[in-house]
Amino acid sequence: MEKLDKDSYLKLSKWKRFVYKFKYFFLITIPRVFFKIEILDALSYLKLNRWQKLGYKIKYFYLIKIPRFFKNLGLKIWKGIKGFGLGVAHFFKNLFVTFKEGDKFTKLSYLFMGVGSFARGQILRGILFALMEIVFILYMILTGGYYLGKLNSLGLVQPLDADENLVANADNSFRILLYGVLTIFFIVAFIYTWYLNIKQNRINEQIKKDEKAIATTKDDLRAVVDQQFHRTLLALPTLGIIVFTLLPIVFMILVAFTNYDKNHNGISNALFGWVGFDNFGQLFSWSNGTNTFSATFGEILLWTLIWAFFATFTNYFLGLVVAMLINKKGIKLKKVWRTILVMSIAVPQFISLLYIKNIFAFDGIINDIIKFFGGQPVHFMDDQASPLMVRVTVILINIWIGIPYLMLVTTGILMNIPADLYESASIDGANVFQQYTKITLPYMLFVTGPYLLTSFTGNMNNFNVIYLLTGGAPHPQEMLKVNAGQTDLLITWLFKLTIDDSNYALGAVLGIIVFIIVAVISLIVYNILPSTKNEEAFQ
């Protein structure tokens, strides 16, 4: 917009002045206040008053730090892609060069794995390579090929025919997807082994040229407990993680793009198939007011974040206070106080949670006490309770559960705060509260920053507390349609959708969303956290 000087402004009519002011405010004042930042040096920063400092910090955070973070992230991703591309090019170049320059055994190894190893006296390696090839070929012929071929459609022969009779040779979408994914994993592993087999030849040829000794089987066996010991150690845990975590997660990510639910269970009523992003559409179609999935999703997401925030910070600050009370100079029986609190960690959580749930029940003990004193019984956590009541109760009970743990965590750290910090503070006349806010809290936050982050994301996924205490109650009609309640977290809703409703596809979508939220929060916070940047602040 055009900026006017004072004279031309005064010449304007009243209405035009108003319009000018209006435009000025939105186009110049607001951008100047919110979107522009002058980087201050330390001295001019210190001259600001408290509020200006805060404003400066906030602006600095979202105008400088966040864009810088995303810029770095972009650079990292670009580097990753570039590195991957170069790696692939390198891979093919290696294959080509090795083939061209290799002897006949090396060339044969391209087709028959292990030939090169046998020829050079590495019997054990030869046997393993050959075995891998045989197993792979057999697997692909016997089962792998079948599942891989059907992965595209997830099966064509429906389990029921037109008259609702069971078909004998029906497909099974679940198996096709699961074993299809497994087959892809196996193919990747096979290609890697095949490449390893070729690389071995190249390395051994080089060793021969240099007239050095090639590793014998005996050397290989020794390496298992010596040079290559880390591989020995990692083999079993990694295999377990791949089969029991990676494979199922890849499977479920894929399920998010199918219509796998109770009407398409893939085995006994109808096959399921690929549907693209339809399930995501169900959760995000805001325009459609009657779509209870999207409305419920919004409410549950909001409550999940609120819950995680309160559950984390109430526990943290109160746990810290309790730890400080017990650690206080002149307090005796420290061990007894600590043990009493710690006992509640030892009791399996389901017992304490289920018991507390019944204490707070409508005909439970708390209400009996209230009645004894002449009050009206209160609905704390059932379907007749108000949502606010349930939410507050749950957060309070969570304090009961979390404080002992936090007390343990913080006690050790509190003892490490150098005592002279407090001494010099009290000589300078700082009172207890000031010492808490200026020394204890900054120190604790600095040291336990990463812990706070993990407990925030942990609380987002705090299944036990919500599921065992409220089960999601209260359930208003609208939300009940999609089997949700007002204290459900994303994770408990996911559980109900998959286990109670067999709506696996939507559950998988929720799982992906939980993952994305957790990953984004962790990524941002880790990059901004002081303890990861400024490691020597308290040293």
Place this chain on the structure above:
Amino acid sequence: MEKRSMGMAAKRRVANITTYVILVLISIIWIIPFIFLLLNAFDVGNPGLTGNVWPEKWGLGNFAYLFSAESNFLRWYFNTFIIALFACVGQTAMQFMMAYALSRFRFKLRKPMMNMMLVLGMFPGFLTMIVLYEVLSGLGMTGDSAVPGLILVNIASSGMGYYVAKGFLDTMPKSLDEAAEVDGATKFQVFYKVIMPLCKPIVIYTVLTSFMGPWGDFVFAAAIAKGAQGGMNVATGLNSWLDSSNIAGFYKYFCAGGVIVAIPVIILFLFLQKYYVEGVTGGAVKG
């Protein structure tokens, strides 16, 4: 001057007394649910959920029921105990193998592996449940024979929880390994004879936490037992007594069962408290 120091002492005394009052209140709040639970367990009056805390009639009938042939409690207890036993051996082994390799060795895939595990850990664990159910039912490890299945599930992916052990191993000086290797020890011997004996506190921590885990394991246990009484663990079994259809007849049994489950775990925990605290604080600082 003297007067002023007297004032300080008095002030400190008041502060200490307030602190004691608060601590006593806190202790009461934390301990009272367990006392209620204990009282309910000895109440042989009405077996359902009643408002009164003080037993209508004292007796050991609830415990007698748990150990009688009528209830499946002993089966559940035994199931859980077996799972916990295997889990604490298996998980400790897996976690230390993973942690040791990541802490003491530098290899090409180290960083990618750690990042991969971090990313996998951000997915909610339930996502794996239906797949694991299918895989385990293919192996015949669900329903009434869920115990081996639960053991497998407990152990298989436990390598992902290597963080605390690695944090501890990271603090051990590299010179220990080097000295042993100069003397001709293989890496395996360094691991087994030099480092592991020094890891006693953190091994005990890992054993303790992995032993306690299965006692409270609810979600996976319920999914894999799928309602079959013979395959349940204590958490799923006792929870089934609190169903709206069962609670009127079983609530006091639940309380008695809770007491029986909690007591050994508490005793074990109190004995090994020192190690637990060490592990927890170490883990928190490392993040």
